[in-house]
Amino acid sequence: MKNFSDKEVRWGILGVGNVCEVKSAPAMNLVPNSRLVAVMRRDEAKVKDYALRHVVGKWYTDAQQLIDDPEVNAIYIATPPNAHLELTRMAAAAGKPVYVEKPMARTHGECLQMIDVCHQAQVPLFVAYYRRALPHFVKIKELMEAGAIGEIRSIHVNMRQVLEPEIITKLENNWRVDPEIAGGGYFYDLASHQLDLLDFFFGKVTHAAGFSGNQAKAYTVEDIVAGSFVFENGVLGTGNWCFTSSESAEIDETVIEGSTGQIRYATFGKGEFTLIQDGKEPQLLQFELPKHIQQPLIHSIVDELLGRGLCPSTGISGARANWVLGELVKERVS
Missing domain, CATH: 3.30.360.10 (Dihydrodipicolinate Reductase; domain 2)
Structure with a gap:
């Protein structure tokens, strides 16, 4: 992992849907040395509404623009699974740590690609299996x-x-x-x-x-x-x-x-x-349990990025869940 030299994690979120209302995003402003600074959604009216209600200073309708924002130094991908691989590629290419919703991707193969692009870019990859921290x-x-x-x-x-x-x-x-x-x-x-x-x-x-x-x-x-x-x-x-x-x-x-x-x-x-x-x-x-159920896991991510702890849910462990899912459904019966 590249040295995360910043003293504060400044989050940008790709896909502010239902999971970001209570479960995850609000916690980013409650964890010490962590702030939510930008959000993105393709629907302009919805992303503006979210930013206004949650007092987020910046909003985008284009993923690359949020990723390229110099104030953002960590990316939370809260879209459905089909977009996880491509958005992870984009965030990793920008050298920014990735926190991605579960399931990690549609297939185990996509998970492995996500792990590889983050490894090549030397950025950490975390997955929102927050029950590990409850x-x-x-x-x-x-x-x-x-x-x-x-x-x-x-x-x-x-x-x-x-x-x-x-x-x-x-x-x-x-x-x-x-x-x-x-x-x-x-x-x-x-x-x-x-x-x-x-x-x-x-x-x-x-x-x-x-x-x-x-x-x-x-x-x-x-x-x-x-x-x-x-x-x-x-x-x-x-x-x-x-x-x-x-x-x-x-x-x-x-x-x-x-x-x-x-x-x-x-x-x-x-x-x-x-x-x-x-x-x-x-x-x-x-x-x-915390009101914002992902808060303990997000806290552990911030701690790891700032060099004071470890997150229990990584791309490696998240990919393993996808492998088991695929094996269990492999034999289809009519």
């Missing part, structure tokens, strides 16, 4: 490393969601089920967080295989996935994802089985999890 997930990792549930035996991810009517009625505006934009469907959008979090806990997945299907025919991409995976430490995992289930069956639960206990949590739920240890009453551990 307090309850950090605590789960600490407990497991301390042996709270013994040796880890297996993991199971179970996710079922209903097919919301607006998904069908507004299909033409829903990029999350357009594979040319998103790479896949809601599995890519949501399971990417779950699989990356497991990577944070247990390291990279070395083997993965699965089956995907499209049962409801509401859109063209997968709406159900089942698969298994093996981590580098030998722990086995399985997962089942269905996005057309009944209301009564809705669930978001990951279960980590140990030799002397169990941990249960919802990836997209509150800041809490259940710890079950042999011979003890189950404990519900609860943590307060």
Whole structure:
């Protein structure tokens, strides 16, 4: 990485959509030695409105102009995945660190290209898998490393969601089920967080295989996935994802089985999890989550750029999530 000589991270954002309203962008002004100085969106009316509401001094409708702004020294790419590779190329060519939304790209191959262009330009690449920095997930990792549930035996991810009517009625505006934009469907959008979090806990997945299907025919991409995976430490995992289930069956639960206990949590739920240890009453551990949910991860990026810490979510780890996603949907059944 080139020496980041500035004493302040001055962010420019490409694509100020919904994720930038509360989750991410406002946090950039709350982290010490960090400021949001410019935003970009192709729709002039929308980008001007965003800049006015969030008190951002500069706005652009052209990505290259924002990247070339000398005041901007770090780029946050908050567009849909189809633009991530090209915008990363542009930012890296300008010598500016890149923070990109998840999933990192549409395919593992695109992720590898992003890693390569940043490596060649000697700029860091971070990915918005912010759950790696949230307090309850950090605590789960600490407990497991301390042996709270013994040796880890297996993991199971179970996710079922209903097919919301607006998904069908507004299909033409829903990029999350357009594979040319998103790479896949809601599995890519949501399971990417779950699989990356497991990577944070247990390291990279070395083997993965699965089956995907499209049962409801509401859109063209997968709406159900089942698969298994093996981590580098030998722990086995399985997962089942269905996005057309009944209301009564809705669930978001990951279960980590140990030799002397169990941990249960919802990836997209509150800041809490259940710890079950042999011979003890189950404990519900609860943590307060930040209003701007990406703030702890953004803080870690700023710390790394300023030479006072490390970010736990990089292009290397983000690409691994894409690889597992691709392997799990590879075998399509009719």
